Amino acid sequence: MKMIFAIVQDKDSNRLSSEFVNANIRATKLASSGGFLRSGNTTFIIGLEDERVKDALRIIRETSHSREQFMTPPINLDSSLDGGETAFPVEVQVGGATVFVMPVEQFHQF
Amino acid sequence: MKMIFAIVQDKDSNRLSSEFVNANIRATKLASSGGFLRSGNTTFIIGLEDERVKDALRIIRETSHSREQFMTPPINLDSSLDGGETAFPVEVQVGGATVFVMPVEQFHQF
Amino acid sequence: MKMIFAIVQDKDSNRLSSEFVNANIRATKLASSGGFLRSGNTTFIIGLEDERVKDALRIIRETSHSREQFMTPPINLDSSLDGGETAFPVEVQVGGATVFVMPVEQFHQF
Ligand code: NI
Ligand code: NI
Ligand code: NI
Numbered sequence: 530m531k532m533i534f535a536i537v538q539d540k541d542s543n544r545l546s547s548e549f550v551n552a553n554i555r556a557t558k559l560a561s562s563g564g565f566l567r568s569g570n571t572t573f574i575i576g577l578e579d580e581r582v583k584d585a586l587r588i589i590r591e592t593s594h595s596r597e598q599f600m601t602p603p604i605n606l607d608s609s610l611d612g613g614e615t616a617f618p619v620e621v622q623v624g625g626a627t628v629f630v631m632p633v634e635q636f637h638q639f
Numbered sequence: 640m641k642m643i644f645a646i647v648q649d650k651d652s653n654r655l656s657s658e659f660v661n662a663n664i665r666a667t668k669l670a671s672s673g674g675f676l677r678s679g680n681t682t683f684i685i686g687l688e689d690e691r692v693k694d695a696l697r698i699i700r701e702t703s704h705s706r707e708q709f710m711t712p713p714i715n716l717d718s719s720l721d722g723g724e725t726a727f728p729v730e731v732q733v734g735g736a737t738v739f740v741m742p743v744e745q746f747h748q749f
Numbered sequence: 750m751k752m753i754f755a756i757v758q759d760k761d762s763n764r765l766s767s768e769f770v771n772a773n774i775r776a777t778k779l780a781s782s783g784g785f786l787r788s789g790n791t792t793f794i795i796g797l798e799d800e801r802v803k804d805a806l807r808i809i810r811e812t813s814h815s816r817e818q819f820m821t822p823p824i825n826l827d828s829s830l831d832g833g834e835t836a837f838p839v840e841v842q843v844g845g846a847t848v849f850v851m852p853v854e855q856f857h858q859f
Contacts (some may be wrong), residue, residue: 669779744852747810
């Protein structure tokens with residue numbers, strides 16, 4: 530038995546929940562924040578048998594890994610420049626997961 | 640020293656808190672959710688000496704174990720059937736606790 | 750790799766967050782409560798290399814240790830005593846941290 534702590538960005542947390550349900554992995558979600566300046570994140574606690582750890586890690590990596598995304602920034606309406614401003618899409622980094630696998634000495638379900 | 644993670648249903652969490660206080664066991668509560676479709680739950684973190692783990696497990700089991708309960712479902716006022724509807728009590732499963740006991744290498748109180 | 754769970758009072762949690770950022774230690778905050786009658790507290794989860802555990806513990810102790818503070822209680826306006834009430838500062842205990850260091854078997858960043 531192991532416990533996995535996975536800290537992911539809020540934007541990935543719903544999809545990750547669904548993937549866990551599909552894989553029949555029970556995950557508990559804790560509202561969390563911080564880690565430098567990163568905004569809201571979600572901490573998943575997952576308890577599972579040793580031989581299923583690999584599956585869970587694969588799901589977390591596939592669903593939440595850090596990746597680049599093109600985003601169009603909002604146009605600045607207060608701009609003092611005359612007309613013609615265009616918002617160009619910029620590449621931003623989203624996602625990312627920090628994962629700890631920890632030993633469990635006893636597991637009970639009451 | 641061990642750390643116990645206990646995930647229980649919200650409906651059992653107040654009574655469990657009280658039982659821990661009575662037993663002089665310090666528990667920290669984290670708001671949590673999920674684990675399949677189960678609604679709100681509470682995660683307790685409890686740090687305690689090895690020889691007290693048994694007591695804590697007994698308290699969690701007694702207070703939060705899964706059990707059947709009779710519940711009267713609300714009467715459906717929009718029912719198209721003519722009069723005479725009776726809401727019969729149905730048996731539902733409530734409670735239940737998932738518990739992990741984990742090793743602790745250092746414990747400090749500052 | 751170790752995981753540190755540190756439970757501190759809400760009033761110390763912002764300063765502790767800043768100290769972790771200064772020390773380049775990534776900490777995730779969980780909203781928590783309880784532990785006897787103590788009001789709101791915050792649980793920090795910190796994953797870090799074995800050789801940095803000491804630094805993190807020193808920061809937690811310095812920022813959040815239990816200490817006495819003089820506090821002026823609010824004057825009771827409904828007092829039935831005639832005038833001249835003075836609110837004398839009283840010494841109260843604030844702060845305090847409960848800290849667990851736990852083993853980590855695998856650490857991943859995706
Ligand atoms: Ni990808
Ligand atoms: Ni019973
Ligand atoms: Ni001091």
